[in-house]
Amino acid sequence: MKSSVIIFPGSNCDRDMDVALKKFGFQNKMIWHNDNNLPQSDLIVLPGGFSYGDYLRCGSIAGKSKIINSVKEFAKSGGLVLGICNGFQILTETGLLPGVLQQNKNIEFICKNVFIKINNKENKYFNNIDKEILELHIAHNEGNYFCTNDELKKLQDNNQIAVSYCDEKGNCDDAINPNGAIKNIAGIFNENKNILGMMPHPERMIDKHLSGEDGSIFFKNLLNNLKK
């Protein structure tokens, strides 16, 4: 399977994503933001970091970069687009996903392990994962997801809330909400479930010496689902 990771000026999880994708069997290419064309890919990843310094608003300048038009076309044709952290912020800025990511409620950057509950497995990302809860890692200053009531209703009705912050046992309440996100939302899909934006970083959890290994489950599963 072929993947492409897009590098924006200020991306800083691009290498980590490249390492993770290759580790689990993707043939990955790194694509510069100023290129016009995407190589033939089964998966496009917008990595974490601080694209354009997150100046103006997180992800807003990257959302207007040259390559984004190709990403939009690819997504419209049903291609898989995964945005992690800053990548999620970029996806909301381009309008590929609804809502916005505001500053964390405690107005502090948060770097720690979190548990997330998988809400919808009928998609290429989570189909066949036998766990209900994954332990991943967050590292962000603007992860506080917000959308209008109408948008939220649409997300709920279409089963677009991909993952929510929860405790070890899967309870999603305010007490474990790390950043103030509405309904503990950690990640969402578009209507077709081919675009996934999420704040947690699976690429930082890919071997037993790191903060955890649940990221491995995510990537292994994604590759298997794409092969089908």
Added chain:
Amino acid sequence: MTVTEKVAIDHGLKKDEFKKICELLMRVPNITELAIFSAMWNEHCSYKSSRKHLKNLHTKGKKVIQGPGENAGIIDIGDDDAIVFKIESHNHPSFIEPYQGAATGVGGIMRDVFTMGARPIANLNSIHFGSPQHKKTKNLLRGVVKGIGGYGNCIGVPTIAGQTSFDESYNGNILVNAMTLGLVNKNKIFYSKAAGIDKPVIYVGSKTGRDGIHGASMASAVFDEKIEEKKPTVQVGDPFTEKLLLEACLELMADDSIIAIQDMGAAGLTSSSVEMASKGKLGIEINLNKVPCREEKMTPYEIMLSESQERMLIVLENGKEKDAKKIFDKWDLDFAVIGKTTNSKKIELFFDQKKVAEIPIDLLAEKAPVYDRKWKKIKLPQSIKFKKQDFKALKIGDCLKKLLSNANICDKQWIWDQYDHTVMGDTIQKPGGDSGVVRIHGTSKAVAASVDSSALYCFAHPLSGGKQIVCESWRNLISVGAEPIAITNCLNFGNPEKEKNMGEFVECVQGITESSKYLEFPVVSGNVSFYNETKDKGIKPTPSIGGIGLIKNYENMVSMKLKSSGNILLVIGKTIGHLEQSIFAREILSEKKGPPPEINLFNEKNNGLSVLKLINQKLIESCHDVSLGGILVAVSKMCIKSSKGVKINQLKGLVNKFEYFFGEDQARYIVEIRKDNLTKVDKILKENSVHYDKLGSVIDNNIEFSDEFKLPIDDLEKTYKNWLRRYMVN
């Protein structure tokens, strides 16, 4: 502006110094020249008070590739890999403007490291604040932590360890020391020494603005009540540009077009151009009209003194300009040929077709003043005899809780949750352990790093204090299974013109030298920050030591997390029960006098190397060094990390329990071993003449000691973890 003695004094120069400048130049300097002298001759750039003593530091070793004198030190970690590292202070700016001060401190030290061709792989910091009750402390702490995070997180370099302390002596002068480690191929290291004549001098990075003018001279003076007025002298950081600069520089470094490269740090364009020329014994000519400026009508004076961040100066091979420019264009960074190297051995500046400065380089470097300042020796304080009744009303459990919630011991998670410590995907030991550990990407190796200081010990007796911190750094590395290799030091002191402060400096340096020589743990880089003084009140002497060690196979790394109930805990090293200068004496007995614990370098080395041997033979399950708070605090931290308990054995003989549990004797470690390994461990320790005691065994849930106390770990955890968070929220 006509330059007079008064103008020179306003620039921070002394009367004599101005006289010397006029003699050396054989004329009165013009204002731009005076600015250059004031920048190069101030304490921060010239090391005029410290140089004489720094010469004695132990700086050599088999693994040292580059010692002090370059942008950073470099050590060999095998297979052509080398680690570039340094610690640097950004104290004065951080007190005035905590966010930007701390942020640009981090930015500056990272530039020092990638200037040498290394990709930064880890950041650390040592930060010191006034008393928690002081009205400024909370905001300063919040600002500094945000600043460090704001810069490091954006660049995408993990912050893997640090140290935070509180003491009233920092009320008017906080300390912010930032450290960076970078990884470089040892055959592709870049230096700041220019070579060759008529080579283009290139300016890259951000544009020059009026920020930070006089920054270096500010860092060379004491503070008074007008300190707030100095806000404009604090630089403003732009981590995004630094990230671009990092990538662009590393891309340019992939081929052979760079002859020399130097970042523009303190004293900006002045010190970078002078240093490159001085090291290459060359001259340098700069056309200041070519310098990219962000503000209009900047004068030569302002351009030369600006401390705008994220800028580099490069001497390039002839004919490589075009290709180099392409790279910087790609990253949207300024690139300008601003001058050339010459054989004049002078710095010559041109502006609007006129020569605006001409100074022989040696007057700014070798001939800068060096002072042999007067200093006072500090005697070892007399011992204090504690009496039985001092302890009579005390309960061990209560004392422990009080110490665990003490600002200087309590959990600092509130701080490091705000630092990205996992980006780059190689952090295998996070902040909160004895050392941070990152893997060397794609290999089985890992480097451990820790940063330490012990201002109370250094204040009580600088010589012992200096020795102690080096030992503590060494122990922190051993405790994770790393072989200690080298250190970097950030020497934070008061006013060197006062004999007592100067004495503290001289004797701390002596102590550092003694330990690093004995432990073969050389100093390869560092910086000195004097004048940490406000309204006549100086800080306690605070040398910070950043230590680096190598773990050849990271599968062998250990942490302080207890593994299984039933395992045995040993205390390696002898416990005498030295309470003077301990946190127990200070906080529980309110006794601030007495000597710090004695340092026995033989035991330190022998115990450390023996523990390392045990770790490498996989005989140790977990390990933690015993430092602030003594055995009981150390054991509690191990328990809290792992949610396990410990049953402590009866003590042998008639020792005072408080001295045993809270004494801060040095050269000690607590190790967890499996029962079936005890014979092997005993044999190795005896063969190496290492003293050890059986402390107890790992159990579930509580720390217990005969009938005296039984403390649930959950309770201790809350006590340990809640203090800082509550303090910051309220």
